[in-house]
Every structure is written in structure tokens, then in C-alpha cells.
Amino acid sequence: MDALSRRESSDEERCARFILAHAILLSFPGVPAIYIQSILGSRNDYAGVEKLGYNRAINRKKYHNEEITRELNDEDTLRHAVYHQLSRLITLRCSHNEFHPDNDFTIDTVNSSVMRIQRNNADGNCLTGLFNVSENIQHINITDLHGRDLISEVDILGNEITLRPWQVMWIK
Numbered sequence: 001m002d003a004l005s006r007r008e009s010s011d012e013e014r015c016a017r018f019i020l021a022h023a024i025l026l027s028f029p030g031v032p033a034i035y036i037q038s039i040l041g042s043r044n045d046y047a048g049v050e051k052l053g054y055n056r057a058i059n060r061k062k063y064h065n066e067e068i069t070r071e072l073n074d075e076d077t078l079r080h081a082v083y084h085q086l087s088r089l090i091t092l093r094c095s096h097n098e099f100h101p102d103n104d105f106t107i108d109t110v111n112s113s114v115m116r117i118q119r120n121n122a123d124g125n126c127l128t129g130l131f132n133v134s135e136n137i138q139h140i141n142i143t144d145l146h147g148r149d150l151i152s153e154v155d156i157l158g159n160e161i162t163l164r165p166w167q168v169m170w171i172k
Helices: 011-027 046-052 055-059 066-075 078-095
Strands: 106-108 112-118 126-132 138-142 145-148 154-158 161-163 166-172
Touching: 011 078, 011 112, 011 126, 011 166, 066 078, 138 145
Parallel strands: none
Antiparallel strands: 106 112, 112 126, 126 166, 138 161, 145 154, 145 166
């Protein structure tokens, strides 16, 4: 998780950047590999590297079940936010056949900060992913895009779409 953020990043920014990266991964064809430390929202274990003397210890921390359970149940923790948001993306991906590995896949950019991934199924249904990979609000014009953002559950009517920093939309 920490590789995607700066040390001074807030937990809100850290979570948004992390979820963005995983949403991109989940939008690609194939079966995504999600590491247990990722779904649990674990931070780098710098003390473990120092203590054990090897770099891979950074993501090999052993947690007590009680600690994980407590943080997953505490809505104010980064672990809770990451786990629930990432789990929701996985559930959405499993619920929409546009993500099937055999379906068409295209990728392009809307501008220098917004990436677009389109997934089309055999029935002609299309799912469009929009990914703001910047720390700035993006206002984009896509006139032929309309549907519902599966993540925010907001209807998208095309024309100007606003994406918050690090925001993802899966529009169907």
C-alpha cells in the first residue's frame, strides 16, 4: 500500500490511491491476484525490515487475529476502509459479466490524467471504467457515455463528467 503513496499522505488519500490501483487491476481481463496483505489494508512493516535485516520483511508482518478483527470492525481505521471498498469492487466485478476474461478489452486515455478501460460482452453490453490517476479534480467530456456508475450508484448522463482525485467509475 505504501508504495502508492507518500509517507505524509493522509489515510484518506492513501486508501483512494490504493483502491484506484486495484480497480485498474480488477478491470483487466484474467483472474486478478490480490495479496492478503492488500485486502487487509496492511501498511509497510519498516520495523520488521530493521529487525530481520531483509527487505522482503516489509510485507511479511505476522498479525494477531484480535488486532485484525478489531481494526476491520473499527470504521475509523484504514484497514476497515480498504477491506470494505476492495471487497465491494471484487463483488461488483463478480456480478457483471462484462468482466469475463473472454470479453473484449480496450484501453486508452481521455487526457493525461484520466485512463479509460472498456469491457464489452458478447451481448453488446459495455462497461466503461474511468480512472483519475491524478491528485487534481478532472472535468472530462464524453458525449456518448451514459449509464450508471456501479461504484457510486450515480447516473451518468454524458457530456461533462467530474472525477475527484484518484476516483474510479465503472459505468454500465
